[in-house]
Amino acid sequence: MYVLLFLILISQGIHCLQCHQDERSTLLQLKSSFTISTSTDFYDYDDQYYKSTWPPETDSWDENTNCCTAWSGVTCDNASWHVIKLDLSCSSRILGTLSSNNSLVFLNHLQRLDLSRNDFRGSPTSSKFGQFKNMTHLFLFESNFSGLVPLEISNLSNLISFELSSYEFRATAEMKAATFKAIVQNRKSPKQLLLASVYMSNVPPSLMMNFSSSSLESLDLSFCFCKKIITCKYVQYIRLQPFITKYFTNNVSKIIML
Numbered sequence: 001m002y003v004l005l006f007l008i009l010i011s012q013g014i015h016c017l018q019c020h021q022d023e024r025s026t027l028l029q030l031k032s033s034f035t036i037s038t039s040t041d042f043y044d045y046d047d048q049y050y051k052s053t054w055p056p057e058t059d060s061w062d063e064n065t066n067c068c069t070a071w072s073g074v075t076c077d078n079a080s081w082h083v084i085k086l087d088l089s090c091s092s093r094i095l096g097t098l099s100s101n102n103s104l105v106f107l108n109h110l111q112r113l114d115l116s117r118n119d120f121r122g123s124p125t126s127s128k129f130g131q132f133k134n135m136t137h138l139f140l141f142e143s144n145f146s147g148l149v150p151l152e153i154s155n156l157s158n159l160i161s162f163e164l165s166s167y168e169f170r171a172t173a174e175m176k177a178a179t180f181k182a183i184v185q186n187r188k189s190p191k192q193l194l195l196a197s198v199y200m201s202n203v204p205p206s207l208m209m210n211f212s213s214s215s216l217e218s219l220d221l222s223f224c225f226c227k228k229i230i231t232c233k234y235v236q237y238i239r240l241q242p243f244i245t246k247y248f249t250n251n252v253s254k255i256i257m258l
Contacts, residue, residue, distance in 0.1 A: 019067040019076055022106070023083045027067055027074065029103040031058045037093035037119075056093055075112075082109035089139065094118035098145075100126045109134060116141035116163070124148070125164070125173060130155040137161045141194070146172040149198065154182035165196035165220055174199040181207055189215050196222040 036056050057073035067083070068076035075085035086107065088094060098104070098120045104113075105128040113132070116139045125145045129138060130152025138156070141163045149164065156162075162183070164173055175198050183189060193216060200221070 019074075019081055019083065024063070024067045026103045026106045027061060027071070027083070027086075028063055031061050033102065034094045034096040037095050057088055077109070080109070083107050084109055084134075085112040086110060087112075087114045088118065089114040089116040089141075095121070097121050098123040098126065100124075100128055102126070102128075104128075105131065108132070111135060112137040114139040115143050118143045120144050122146040122172065125150060125153075127152040129153060132156065133158070135159060139163045141165050142167070144172065147174065149173055149175040149179055151176075151179045151182060154179065154186055157186070157188050159188075159190045161192035161194075162190050163192070163194040164198055165194045165222075166198075167196055167222075172197070175203070177203045177207055184216060191215050192218040194218065194220040195224060196220045198224055201225040 036058060057071075060070060060072045061067070061074075062070070065071070067074050068081055073087040074083055075087075076082060077084045086104075094115075095118070098115075105126075108131075110132050111134045113129075113135065114137070120143050123145055124147035125140065127150035129135075130150060132138075133156075135156045136158050137160055138153075139161070142165070144166075145164065153159075153162065166172060175195065180200065180203050184193065201224075
């Protein structure tokens with residue numbers, strides 16, 4: 001009887017360690033929807049080229065293995081075994097468009113999503129990103145997203161860091177004043193907001209001159225075509241132009257953009 005009980009407990013333990021089948025299918029569908037580039041050369045924001053020596057994360061995504069323990073870039077919660085982190089940055093080398101109904105939106109438990117340094121071919125920043133209620137970190141850095149940044153991003157009430165920067169010196173994404181206001185004046189606005197080269201010429205100086213939340217610590221508005229004067233309360237780090245980076249320890253800081 002004890003042997004039988006032991007075998008039952010072992011089988012239940014093995015079952016608990018398995019990732020959820022629907023999330024495994026979602027990830028495999030995501031993988032099949034893109035082309036993975038064979039190039040290993042990358043261009044970083046300091047104008048330097050470097051070569052990746054790591055294989056794409058998706059090379060390890062085998063339908064016969066456990067996505068929580070054997071798949072690179074995938075992290076699951078230790079208790080629920082839902083996928084909570086997905087890192088497809090840099091070495092993934094994804095090529096292809098990201099539609100609003102992409103399977104990615106079905107990973108409802110995501111807390112951290114990193115799609116940086118891929119090429120989504122000018123795909124719009126999907127409004128579906130705003131439905132991840134547990135999201136704390138959203139990194140879309142150097143991924144060739146374009147169009148309007150959706151207002152729904154401001155629905156991410158737990159967001160700590162949002163990065164949509166591009167240092168290729170072109171504004172391919174645009175943020176309207178209403179979206180910027182909803183993000184930075186939200187009661188739980190992010191600590192880090194990096195928006196280099198996001199076109200923001202329509203954001204009025206009155207909105208730029210006073211951030212109501214003390215949670216914002218880092219702000220990058222390089223090449224955003226913003227207005228000339230910006231005043232930031234509580235911001236400890238701000239970058240407004242390349243090679244002009246300022247750190248602040250006082251509560252109120254005024255920067256004249258060159």
